[in-house]
Amino acid sequence: MSKPNGEDHEQSNAAIPTGGGKLELPLIQLPGSHPCHGCGDCCRYIAIEIDNPTSYADHDHLYWYLSHRDVSVYVDWEGDWFIEFKTVCENLTEQMTCGVYEDRPQLCSDFSWEECEKNSGESAWKYHFDTPEQYNEWHREKRPRSFERYLKQHEKVKQRRLRVRGGETRRSAIANEGKGDQPSQSSSPA
Ligand code: SF4
Numbered sequence: 284m285s286k287p288n289g290e291d292h293e294q295s296n297a298a299i300p301t302g303g304g305k306l307e308l309p310l311i312q313l314p315g316s317h318p319c320h321g322c323g324d325c326c327r328y329i330a331i332e333i334d335n336p337t338s339y340a341d342h343d344h345l346y347w348y349l350s351h352r353d354v355s356v357y358v359d360w361e362g363d364w365f366i367e368f369k370t371v372c373e374n375l376t377e378q379m380t381c382g383v384y385e386d387r388p389q390l391c392s393d394f395s396w397e398e399c400e401k402n403s404g405e406s407a408w409k410y411h412f413d414t415p416e417q418y419n420e421w422h423r424e425k426r427p428r429s430f431e432r433y434l435k436q437h438e439k440v441k442q443r444r445l446r447v448r449g450g451e452t453r454r455s456a457i458a459n460e461g462k463g464d465q466p467s468q469s470s471s472p473a
């Protein structure tokens with residue numbers, strides 16, 4: 284009998300269930316001949332839908348997301364946008380099966396192994412970005428007017444920050460000069 288942690292799936296050579304092609308993965312016990320055997324790739328990330336970026340704030344969020352390691356953004360073939368975090372599910376066993384099979388989230392249960400990138404042979408995304416530079420390149424090429432607006436706005440933000448920083452530096456210098464005219468606490472008699 285199989286165990287929830289999939290310990291004995293190596294022993295199985297059962298035929299791949301057909302039943303309309305629906306096989307809920309990862310199984311407790313994977314047939315050794317199944318293409319998912321030893322894979323578990325679909326349990327190594329989460330992806331959450333985000334808005335199609337149109338405003339300066341949206342592009343700035345993309346800049347923020349993509350500045351983080353192991354975070355990417357992609358656009359699927361329907362034109363929907365997703366943020367993806369590469370992170371392994373704690374329930375994935377060493378045998379690359381689900382350790383909470385009966386109790387797993389519905390999203391996992393709904394996932395179709397036939398439509399996955401590996402088994403379908405088709406890329407899951409139309410565009411994929413790992414870094415802000417990749418996104419900017421796409422933005423410049425696909426939405427040039429939007430990219431121009433973004434650059435202008437970004438430059439304004441940058442100049443404002445530089446002015447603020449310049450003002451702070453001057454105020455700090457003036458404050459330090461003022462301190463230099465007076466005896467310091469440590470040099471004052473107790
Ligand atoms: S559905 Fe795809 S990604 Fe998931 S285990 Fe099977 S082959 Fe791997």
Ligand code: SF4
Nearest residue numbers: 326372374375381391
């Ligand atoms: S709960 Fe199970 S099926 Fe869902 S991601 Fe984790 S290991 Fe995979």
